[in-house]
Amino acid sequence: MKTLVKDTTSDLSAQIASALRDAIISGHLRVDQRLPSEAELAEEFNVSRPTVREALKRLAAQSLIRTQRGAFGGAFINRIAFEDAYGQHVTTSTLLLSMNAVSFDVACEARFAMERACAPYAASRRSADHLATMRAEIHRQSQQGLSDESWCASDVAFHRALVDAARNPVLSYQLAGSVEAMQPLMNMITFTARNRETIISLHSEIADFLEICDSVAVEHRLNKLCDYTKTLAHDIIASKSKTK
Amino acid sequence: MKTLVKDTTSDLSAQIASALRDAIISGHLRVDQRLPSEAELAEEFNVSRPTVREALKRLAAQSLIRTQRGAFGGAFINRIAFEDAYGQHVTTSTLLLSMNAVSFDVACEARFAMERACAPYAASRRSADHLATMRAEIHRQSQQGLSDESWCASDVAFHRALVDAARNPVLSYQLAGSVEAMQPLMNMITFTARNRETIISLHSEIADFLEICDSVAVEHRLNKLCDYTKTLAHDIIASKSKTK
DNA sequence: AGACTTTTAAATGTATGACAAATGAAAACT
DNA sequence: AGTTTTCATTTGTCATACATTTAAAAGTCT
Numbered sequence: 102m103k104t105l106v107k108d109t110t111s112d113l114s115a116q117i118a119s120a121l122r123d124a125i126i127s128g129h130l131r132v133d134q135r136l137p138s139e140a141e142l143a144e145e146f147n148v149s150r151p152t153v154r155e156a157l158k159r160l161a162a163q164s165l166i167r168t169q170r171g172a173f174g175g176a177f178i179n180r181i182a183f184e185d186a187y188g189q190h191v192t193t194s195t196l197l198l199s200m201n202a203v204s205f206d207v208a209c210e211a212r213f214a215m216e217r218a219c220a221p222y223a224a225s226r227r228s229a230d231h232l233a234t235m236r237a238e239i240h241r242q243s244q245q246g247l248s249d250e251s252w253c254a255s256d257v258a259f260h261r262a263l264v265d266a267a268r269n270p271v272l273s274y275q276l277a278g279s280v281e282a283m284q285p286l287m288n289m290i291t292f293t294a295r296n297r298e299t300i301i302s303l304h305s306e307i308a309d310f311l312e313i314c315d316s317v318a319v320e321h322r323l324n325k326l327c328d329y330t331k332t333l334a335h336d337i338i339a340s341k342s343k344t345k
Numbered sequence: 346m347k348t349l350v351k352d353t354t355s356d357l358s359a360q361i362a363s364a365l366r367d368a369i370i371s372g373h374l375r376v377d378q379r380l381p382s383e384a385e386l387a388e389e390f391n392v393s394r395p396t397v398r399e400a401l402k403r404l405a406a407q408s409l410i411r412t413q414r415g416a417f418g419g420a421f422i423n424r425i426a427f428e429d430a431y432g433q434h435v436t437t438s439t440l441l442l443s444m445n446a447v448s449f450d451v452a453c454e455a456r457f458a459m460e461r462a463c464a465p466y467a468a469s470r471r472s473a474d475h476l477a478t479m480r481a482e483i484h485r486q487s488q489q490g491l492s493d494e495s496w497c498a499s500d501v502a503f504h505r506a507l508v509d510a511a512r513n514p515v516l517s518y519q520l521a522g523s524v525e526a527m528q529p530l531m532n533m534i535t536f537t538a539r540n541r542e543t544i545i546s547l548h549s550e551i552a553d554f555l556e557i558c559d560s561v562a563v564e565h566r567l568n569k570l571c572d573y574t575k576t577l578a579h580d581i582i583a584s585k586s587k588t589k
Numbered sequence: 590a591g592a593c594t595t596t597t598a599a600a601t602g603t604a605t606g607a608c609a610a611a612t613g614a615a616a617a618c619t
Numbered sequence: 620a621g622t623t624t625t626c627a628t629t630t631g632t633c634a635t636a637c638a639t640t641t642a643a644a645a646g647t648c649t
Binding site for chain 3: 382383384398412413414415416417418419420
Binding site for chain 2: 114115118122125126128132151154155156158159160161162163164165180181182183186189190192193194195196197198199200201203207208210211212214215217218219221222269270271272274275278279
């Protein structure tokens, strides 16, 4: 029987989950390796099966394991795919911003700082596909009568294409949190036709300079975009406080 | 009774967790608000209490809720703190790198690209405290007989101080994943005295230029550090394949 | 009346036992 | 040999019971 030497403040399922998680992170358990059955784990840790199951669900929520029913089924160490991680990262980042009253400026600054970091690689590695995606989104943004929500979604898609153009999955993963998590904040802004025009022209320039591999110019336009976005947010806040 | 219209492929606890998660993210449930009791949720979703508990544990694993025992206890929507998010982010990032065979170069490139993004802000906002932390770590790195593990830990501490100097919690949070997740990869490198000397001198220069607010020079040194680290890793790989 | 103690109800934490459903291997059968 | 059936194993779900914690409410003493 394995004994849990962890703190006694948390419940058993948390301690068991923690023990298993440590084993996974340390590499004692390899990818696709099968964990003991729930009944065996219950005996090992000297707890009941529901308690073991609660622990396993905690790990499943982090995509650390997957489960399969039937004979020769069980819980298997999961190879975390970038796609799995995206979702969790975006969820956490979104709530971090909305719950901690992170100011628009701080979130904006972080997002564009990281996008600028992608610019040099994006400029040298962008494919025709990436450019096509960006131009398609620019075209969508130019359409009349686009709702603010759709506009923001297209904005995210444009910037994701920019980030993906750097062809570094780690950068894409990390950036996803910053870019997508800002969408709820962006949705609070009402974009006028004039606002959109300014942003679209910057988007166009970014695509153009990316095409001719001028990363310095891209970074400059990202800076302008950052400043303009912050200005818009400030105007909204100012007009709201005036109304009140 | 709430009905779950989600896919029938996943189990009930996953569906219930998903439904509650959506409610939290959408803002229908506010921070510190109490969820219905497990018994009430069981009735609402028409499932048993153990199933509800599994769903709640999934949410707890993501720090979305916290539970409290006793009368007037229950599950409460949790305000995710940056510290809570750090841990999850580092865990996920670490496993992403180790399980997906992300090359050292790709991880290194992402990490230093993001650090460079912090440089301008760090240069203009660094406090005496940040500089002191960095110099303290440099001093530690200069000590004879420091184990490779301690060396790497100090390296992480140095770079975290650099990132924190930008005074943007969102950047610090995002960077934590890239910087700390690389530690296992870095631990595979054996640092000779000569290697360390080179790195320490770059660290010193970074601290110096940060002190005089020269962000361009800092970025340049970060680039050199990135290149040198990659060179070290290549040498290790080359010598290993030669031995084999 | 006020401060302290006890009771009590409500909620989560844990255990036990049972059955359903899925699944792949082995056995039985063509 | 190929197909079908059986079967043991394992997860998914439910029902019930009890332990433990907690804070409010009731009771008690000064």
